Amino acid sequence: MVKIYDTTLRDGSQREGISYSTEDKLNITKKLDELGIDYIEGGWPGSNPKDIEYFNKVQELKLENAKISAFGSTRRANIKAEEDKNLNAILASGVKVATIFGKTWDLHVTQALKTTLEENLNMIESSVAYLKSKGLEVNFDAEHFFDGYEVNPEYAIKVLLAAQKGGADTLVLCDTNGGTMPFKIKKIIAKVKEEISVPLGVHAHNDAELAVANSLIAYEAGAVQIQGTINGYGERCGNANLSSIMPNLKLKYNEEFITDEQLAKITEVSRYVSEVANLNPPSHKPYVGDSAFAHKGGIHVSAILRDSKTYEHIRPELVGNKQRVLVSELSGKSNLVYKAQELGINIEEESTDLRAVLDKIKDLEHQGYHFEGAEASFELLVEKATGRYTKLFELEGVRIITEKSEDKSPLSEATIKVKVNGERVHTAAEGDGPVNALDGALRKALISFYPELKDIHLIDYKVRVLEGNEGTSAKVRVLIESTDGHQTWGTVGASTNIIEASWQALVDSIEYGIKLKKVD
Numbered sequence: 141m142v143k144i145y146d147t148t149l150r151d152g153s154q155r156e157g158i159s160y161s162t163e164d165k166l167n168i169t170k171k172l173d174e175l176g177i178d179y180i181e182g183g184w185p186g187s188n189p190k191d192i193e194y195f196n197k198v199q200e201l202k203l204e205n206a207k208i209s210a211f212g213s214t215r216r217a218n219i220k221a222e223e224d225k226n227l228n229a230i231l232a233s234g235v236k237v238a239t240i241f242g243k244t245w246d247l248h249v250t251q252a253l254k255t256t257l258e259e260n261l262n263m264i265e266s267s268v269a270y271l272k273s274k275g276l277e278v279n280f281d282a283e284h285f286f287d288g289y290e291v292n293p294e295y296a297i298k299v300l301l302a303a304q305k306g307g308a309d310t311l312v313l314c315d316t317n318g319g320t321m322p323f324k325i326k327k328i329i330a331k332v333k334e335e336i337s338v339p340l341g342v343h344a345h346n347d348a349e350l351a352v353a354n355s356l357i358a359y360e361a362g363a364v365q366i367q368g369t370i371n372g373y374g375e376r377c378g379n380a381n382l383s384s385i386m387p388n389l390k391l392k393y394n395e396e397f398i399t400d401e402q403l404a405k406i407t408e409v410s411r412y413v414s415e416v417a418n419l420n421p422p423s424h425k426p427y428v429g430d431s432a433f434a435h436k437g438g439i440h441v442s443a444i445l446r447d448s449k450t451y452e453h454i455r456p457e458l459v460g461n462k463q464r465v466l467v468s469e470l471s472g473k474s475n476l477v478y479k480a481q482e483l484g485i486n487i488e489e490e491s492t493d494l495r496a497v498l499d500k501i502k503d504l505e506h507q508g509y510h511f512e513g514a515e516a517s518f519e520l521l522v523e524k525a526t527g528r529y530t531k532l533f534e535l536e537g538v539r540i541i542t543e544k545s546e547d548k549s550p551l552s553e554a555t556i557k558v559k560v561n562g563e564r565v566h567t568a569a570e571g572d573g574p575v576n577a578l579d580g581a582l583r584k585a586l587i588s589f590y591p592e593l594k595d596i597h598l599i600d601y602k603v604r605v606l607e608g609n610e611g612t613s614a615k616v617r618v619l620i621e622s623t624d625g626h627q628t629w630g631t632v633g634a635s636t637n638i639i640e641a642s643w644q645a646l647v648d649s650i651e652y653g654i655k656l657k658k659v660d
């Protein structure tokens with residue numbers, strides 16, 4: 141049975157921009173364990189105090205599936221393994237599994253280590269033997285194995301034999317620079333198997349966008365341990381992405397290495413790790429991305445409504461993801477039917493002119509609206525088209541002035557006249573900018589009629605210039621994201637006047653928010 145070895149917390153943290161706290165690492169450990177990961181490489185105890193603290197604390201966790209592994213290098217040249225700080229730090233970390241990397245490529249031995257080829261073999265054998273003598277399970281990561289094999293196959297094999305002689309439990313063939321092609325991985329592993337009896341593993345990097353393919357080719361060629369990281373995080377272009385490898389193994393190769401329930405957690409784990417890493421969730425990644433099962437083209441939506449197999453290679457629920465349909469100028473009437481169904485409206489059974497609604501959406505998208513990120517505006521549009529919409533207020537007029545002088549920051553003031561339930565309200569508010577003032581004035585006018593407005597806030601306001609070459613008279617699109625503290629929703633406006641575009645998105649935001657609160 142294939143074993144999954146996760147190095148999100150070690151190699152994954154070598155990605156630019158990631159810095160986990162000890163607590164982050166412990167929390168991720170728990171998630172990886174729930175996912176059914178066999179080995180979790182928690183860090184390098186010889187590297188820094190945070191990793192030492194992690195190994196101290198991780199022993200208190202009650203893990204169901206995973207063994208914790210500590211990483212490090214072989215001993216330094218010309219000393220005894222017993223004297224090596226790194227190896228002793230691994231032992232002091234209290235783990236039962238160690239993974240040490242050694243040089244396989246002769247260039248690295250002479251140029252990076254500045255030692256002899258013979259001494260490197262001694263370093264590998266004695267380091268593995270030392271850890272084995274202390275009762276540890278030992279993985280030997282043969283760094284740059286494939287590159288080393290290309291230039292000096294005899295030496296690369298000698299390295300594996302040295303680790304085997306030292307007693308290594310698994311020999312992990314690393315594509316450290318991530319540039320090896322799949323056909324070479326296959327050919328080289330076949331050669332290795334002629335010489336080596338210890339189980340093999342693979343550790344691939346993604347510099348040629350092939351880490352997942354190379355891991356799977358290695359698995360086909362007989363590797364029984366696959367190393368990688370959640371979301372493919374890792375140094376440079378990343379490591380092999382376990383969020384793809386695990387579904388591939390289970391759903392395409394029928395490897396029963398985790399349960400169906402565990403596989404269904406993979407999307408949640410992927411998003412959790414990105415959240416903790418403080419990175420945007422990987423929205424376009426296979427299996428786990430928000431877009432992995434998002435259908436935009438009308439032809440696709442029409443077909444998936446009949447049978448989702450037509451445009452989905454697996455059922456999204458198998459990996460804990462979900463099907464989504466987007467509305468845009470590329471929609472057909474099927475997109476509308478699907479989205480209306482999500483809103484609980486069986487639009488086909490109503491007298492609504494679907495074609496007219498679709499034409500309206502296409503026309504608005506042509507004008508610059510973009511409904512993909514503004515589902516609340518789309519929902520209001522459907523309500524209007526199906527006669528469900530109730531206007532919350534009527535605008536009689538709004539005036540905004542911005543005052544600016546050399547020595548003062550600009551200040552804006554909006555004066556607004558609206559009619560609510562037949563009552564006329566005339567009010568004004570100041571703001572940092574014109575949109576802020578407009579927002580303040582509108583809220584002030586409506587709050588006594590709709591007190592639920594106090595819970596509704598804007599969390600994001602984006603402006604995009606749509607026709608850059610038109611200069612200051614260019615059309616702009618405003619996208620607003622709002623929340624009531626529980627749910628978030630997006631609205632859109634478009635105009636050559638930024639205030640008008642903002643007004644449209646703002647009114648949709650407020651109307652949608654009030655409607656939501658009424659339903660609650």
Ligand SMILES: CC(=O)SCCNC(=O)CCNC(=O)[C@H](O)C(C)(C)COP(=O)(O)OP(=O)(O)OC[C@H]1O[C@@H](n2cnc3c(N)ncnc32)[C@H](O)[C@@H]1OP(=O)(O)O
Binds near residue numbers: 187214253
């Ligand atoms: C392919 C991989 O991903 S390997 C993992 C890479 N990750 C990291 O490097 C992150 C953690 N690293 C660290 O915290 C530090 O680099 C440490 C603590 C390990 C070492 O720090 P320093 O002692 O200051 O050395 P420095 O980082 O400058 O250089 C690396 C040293 O390790 C030696 N080294 C490199 N690989 C090996 C190896 N497989 N076996 C033994 N020694 C090695 C180098 O020869 C060099 O030794 P030298 O300084 O005596 O010439």
Ligand SMILES: CC(=O)C(=O)O
Binds near residue numbers: 241281314
């Ligand atoms: C060991 C390791 O991280 C590598 O070779 O890439």
